[in-house]
Amino acid sequence: AQTVTQSQPEMSVQEAETVTLSCTYDTSESNYYLFWYKQPPSRQMILVIRQEAYKQQNATENRFSVNFQKAAKSFSLKISDSQLGDTAMYFCAFMRSNSGYALNFGKGTSLLVTP
Amino acid sequence: EAQVTQNPRYLITVTGKKLTVTCSQNMNHEYMSWYRQDPGLGLRQIYYSMNVEVTDKGDVPEGYKVSRKEKRNFPLILESPSPNQTSLYFCASSPSASPSYEQYFGPGTRLTVT
Numbered sequence: 001a002q003t004v005t006q007s008q009p010e011m012s013v014q015e016a017e018t019v020t021l022s023c024t025y026d027t028s029e030s031n032y033y034l035f036w037y038k039q040p041p042s043r044q045m046i047l048v049i050r051q052e053a054y055k056q057q058n059a060t061e062n063r064f065s066v067n068f069q070k071a072a073k074s075f076s077l078k079i080s081d082s083q084l085g086d087t088a089m090y091f092c093a094f095m096r097s098n099s100g101y102a103l104n105f106g107k108g109t110s111l112l113v114t115p
Numbered sequence: 116e117a118q119v120t121q122n123p124r125y126l127i128t129v130t131g132k133k134l135t136v137t138c139s140q141n142m143n144h145e146y147m148s149w150y151r152q153d154p155g156l157g158l159r160q161i162y163y164s165m166n167v168e169v170t171d172k173g174d175v176p177e178g179y180k181v182s183r184k185e186k187r188n189f190p191l192i193l194e195s196p197s198p199n200q201t202s203l204y205f206c207a208s209s210p211s212a213s214p215s216y217e218q219y220f221g222p223g224t225r226l227t228v229t
Contacts, residue, residue: 042222103150
């Protein structure tokens with residue numbers, strides 16, 4: 001079974017600074033997808049960034065980038081130039097390719113961006 | 116506007132009173148899924164559907180039923196709700212059951228069972 005671990009329940013960063021959220025996962029599959037989702041106070045789940053395991057290049061979406069280390073099974077999210085609107089719960093997720101294509105979520109990291 | 120809608124958004128009910136949470140998408144997606152979110156546990160899949168009339172259990176299906184009679188709708192049924200089903204529920208859809216497609220989430224339904 002795949003597990004996703006987010007070891008930082010809460011983090012705080014000042015506006016305009018950079019913050020990195022950690023995620024590790026465990027799987028025996030060779031190809032899979034990894035995701036970071038953002039859940040602001042509105043509770044809406046918003047896809048931030050996606051990484052395909054067979055692609056060695058790290059995914060980037062504007063201020064958001066990942067550091068994907070396949071051998072170490074690590075998938076961290078870096079937020080550059082943090083903004084107040086980045087305050088949210090962030091979930092790392094793994095998608096398995098069998099049994100329903102379910103997103104397997106970590107427990108989340110609550111990020112607070114302060115002025 | 117492409118979206119996934121859920122109704123109701125908030126519901127307080129009593130133990131044993133049957134309820135249905137509706138989910139509808141207007142994107143002609145084949146794949147739909149239900150998750151529940153509990154503090155400290157992240158989101159866990161309840162049921163999913165690959166297409167009309169094709170449904171299957173996820174990780175936590177006990178106490179829930181689903182149906183997929185139309186492509187756009189995927190209701191979640193709690194025939195005899197219990198307090199341990201108090202949770203935040205999300206419906207999600209994607210074009211097909213493939214990890215290369217993004218799953219679009221509804222706004223969530225906060226359910227409280229007393």
